[in-house]
Amino acid sequence: MSFEELQSLIVTKEDGTETPVDQLDLGRRLRELRKERDWTLERAAQEAGLARSTLSKIENDQMSPTFDLMKKLAVGLGIDVPQLFTPPKSDRVSGRMDVTRSGEGKPLVTPTYAHELLASGLIKKSMLPYRTRVHARSFEEFDGWVRHDGEEFLYVLTGALTFYSEFYEPVAMQRGDSAYYDASMGHNLISTSAEDASVLWVTTLA
16 A cells, blocks of 8 residues: 555544545654654664665655555554554643552442442543443343443453344343444343353443
8 A cells, every 4th residue: 555545544633624644744744753752864764674765755755655664664663553644632741540459449330230430530531431240131121221422342351241232133242242332322231141241341421
């Protein structure tokens, strides 16, 4: 794949606007990444396994890199390929962190689920992680569909369950299975194993 073939890709910014890759100035972005690391052109080329002249041409927009070259650049800089086109929105690093010890999450119990909220010490999070024991054994135990804003990732930790969703057939899941879905779509879980199934849920806070 060549750089020209990547020009059809779209980068969506936080405000919802979309910018074609060819308007993102790869050469300038590479210089910024190199200078952030205080690397010379020679050092950056060496880390990427490229000739100095090749990197110089890319930085000065005199050469359109192939996808393989971009992969080498990304590996050399210690980033993913998309990061070559998407600079961070802020130079400020918050450094936030919260550790939740086993069994010390904030409990939230409903008739169908027993949630343990994780990272509850952090406010204004972008994601809400929680561990849940699924008490429900039938769909009828729910008062309709569960639905909320954002997207959700589900990972089965123990046991077996059935994942019901508004627009799809029920899905049988067991330990190690996972699902990612639109959380505004109605969804419910029921345990099908002898013991309550347990899951890890991560919800985006839209």
